[in-house]
Amino acid sequence: AQSVTQLDSHVSVSEGTPVLLRCNYSSSYSPSLFWYVQHPNKGLQLLLKYTSAATLVKGINGFEAEFKKSETSFHLTKPSAHMSDAAEYFCVVSDSFGNTDKLIFGTGTRLQVFP
Amino acid sequence: DAGVIQSPRHEVTEMGQEVTLRCKPISGHDYLFWYRQTMMRGLELLIYFNNNVPIDDSGMPEDRFSAKMPNASFSTLKIQPSEPRDSAVYFCASSLAGVEQYFGPGTRLTVT
Numbered sequence: 707a708q709s710v711t712q713l714d715s716h717v718s719v720s721e722g723t724p725v726l727l728r729c730n731y732s733s734s735y736s737p738s739l740f741w742y743v744q745h746p747n748k749g750l751q752l753l754l755k756y757t758s759a760a761t762l763v764k765g766i767n768g769f770e771a772e773f774k775k776s777e778t779s780f781h782l783t784k785p786s787a788h789m790s791d792a793a794e795y796f797c798v799v800s801d802s803f804g805n806t807d808k809l810i811f812g813t814g815t816r817l818q819v820f821p
Numbered sequence: 822d823a824g825v826i827q828s829p830r831h832e833v834t835e836m837g838q839e840v841t842l843r844c845k846p847i848s849g850h851d852y853l854f855w856y857r858q859t860m861m862r863g864l865e866l867l868i869y870f871n872n873n874v875p876i877d878d879s880g881m882p883e884d885r886f887s888a889k890m891p892n893a894s895f896s897t898l899k900i901q902p903s904e905p906r907d908s909a910v911y912f913c914a915s916s917l918a919g920v921e922q923y924f925g926p927g928t929r930l931t932v933t
Contacts, residue, residue, distance in 0.1 A: 742924075749825070749912060749924035796864070808877070809922060811864040 708801040712812040725784040729797030738800040739780045745793045825925035833931045839901040846915030856912040
């Protein structure tokens with residue numbers, strides 16, 4: 707079965723410093739992987755997705771993630787954090803089921819950004 | 822497009838009462854998903870529909886939960902009778918023939 711593990715429940719950074727949110731996946735075949743962001747009292751928004759094309763995926767708001775099969779990782783990075791990046795981030799793997807994919811969510815990483 | 826619309830945004834009810842949550846998917850999307858988010862269990866898929874037909878309801882916790890999609894632009898999730906452990910944020914999401922799901926703002930349910 708597919709699964710994802712988010713290695714940090716909380717990450718704190720200063721504004722302007724790099725962001726690294728870690729995610730490892732488990733999959734019996736080449737997976738589709740996603741990062742979603744959830745701002746307080748809001749729904750989830752897709753940041754980026756990997757679907758077996760380029761291993762370095764660029765998303766919205768300056769985020770990117772690199773798929774590393776040898777490490778079974780899909781870490782999310784951003785060169786310079788902004789206050790508006792403070793939110794909960796979910797690493798997600800798809801599990802093919804019939805004609806569509808069920809999304810399996812990680813437990814989330816809460817990102818705090820200090821001025 | 823207005824995105825996925827959910828109502829109400831907040832619902833407070835007493836144990837034993839019936840609760841109905843509503844969702845309007847993005848126009849043209851053919852898949853609709855209902856999720857529940859709690860601190861203890863994170864995000865869980867409850868049920869999903871394809872072209873208004875329920876495909877997988879294995880995540881529905883028990884018979885007190887039911888979901889319908891009478892047409893392509895409307896779905897309901899009903900809990901009857903409600904219990905305090907049903908307190909959670911319920912999300913609806915829709916997608917067009919693929920895995921990129923668009924989420925609504927959620928309904929925060931509190932059962933006292």
